[in-house]
Amino acid sequence: MTRVAIVTGGSRGIGRAAAERLAADGTAVVIVYAGNKTAADEAVEKITSAGGQAVAAQADVGDETAVAAAFDLAEETFGGVDVVVSSAGIMPLATVADMDLADFDRIMRTNARGTFVVSQQAARRVRDGGAIINVSSSVVGLRFPQYGAYAMSKGGVEALTLILARELRGRDITVNTVAPGPTATELFLDGKDEATVANLAKQAPLERIGEPGDIAEIVSFLAGPARWINGQTIRANGGII
Template sequence: MLLRVQPGRMDITTQRVAIVTGGSRGIGRHAAERLAADGLAVVVGYGGGKVEAQEAVAAITAAGGKAIAVQADVADESAVAALFDAAEREFGGVDVVVHAAGQMVLSTVVDLDLADLDRMHRTNIRGTFVVDQQAARRVRAGGAIVNFSSTMTRLQVPTYAGYAASKGAVEAVTLILARELRGRDITVNAVAPGPTATALYFDGKDEATIARAAAQPPLERLGTPADIAEVVSFLAGPARWVNGQVIYTNGGIA
């Protein structure tokens, strides 16, 4: 249980605290459980998956960790402020923010319903901005902000234009915020997973498409949520000299 108080030194007297948006399922849940295993108290932020969020909290507490679940629409500034309020009220502050909430709608440019585009960008772009705004105001010195981009920003894969555009915006916000927090001893990075075995990834894909994706990396498999959570753990804790970066976590696709 660690709280960094100044560069190069640790104080083991105070437990660090993490907020994980999208923490009720998929990569977000694995990140929440990994951070709890690392000794952090965790606030599991969720949108609509109340039962799943409660299950995540139960899993963390059963393993000896501390966690609560808080509902928040990540694009609603009042709801996100209340999420941070809950973390501060329950655990005394915020040291790590992992923004894993996101939406993915796949379609060619010519066929994409603009309502779906707006909904996806509201969560992925506005949501990132709103969460990062609160994080920039509240994360304590020695803390970390971890956003989620996607390897699809580097690959010109048909049907991903709207989603990749939203994740390109996440990268821009991440890199600029890292520089705006100069002097605060807070790192800001983004993780950019490749194809990862989650419900979000499998939705709408046939077996042949999934098999082709699994064959792409030199490691010849899809990523797992645990693979991604390992990188989140690194950025949230020991990676104090990694800042303003996009970490492509894809088994070697690109």
């Protein structure tokens, strides 16, 4: 039986790398995207042209009806859901004093509520033996200035992970979080000059920033063979923390 994955934020960045890696592993993939249909269609085309199976579904992850419809599509197209990767996220930055509360609410809707809504559907619908993989951020531990709202949203994701793992007792479903450090994605690089990126690269003992493929490798591991890792947050950052 072919395993089936839903990947939110799957049209770009870490989500896209994860979708492509899971497809290369032989998993059928539903790529959930917020608004960039062109990028999502390109991701589907890349996977299918390489012999994999993929479809795209548009959904605001904070909208429970739209998320449920993406799960419906997975079940109707591929027969069920085995793996869920919650990679959708936004990252407006500002100090606590200066953060626009409308931006704060958007961050919480996508990163915190969105992960919860996706997790709720996953808890109801992932088949026994499956895997739920959330995406947090190493900034929860690094605590850089201006990342207050973002780190707050991701800290909630990490708290949810072990709780959900315990609630799914008896179903052989693992629930884990990957917390990337600085990674070369559009989300991370936006607004940062070369000097800033170079300085961040020097902080890790491996002396580089991460690539989306580095994180996708861990998603692949958690989605497949890593059956004894459960309720954990894996900080994938080259040793920066």
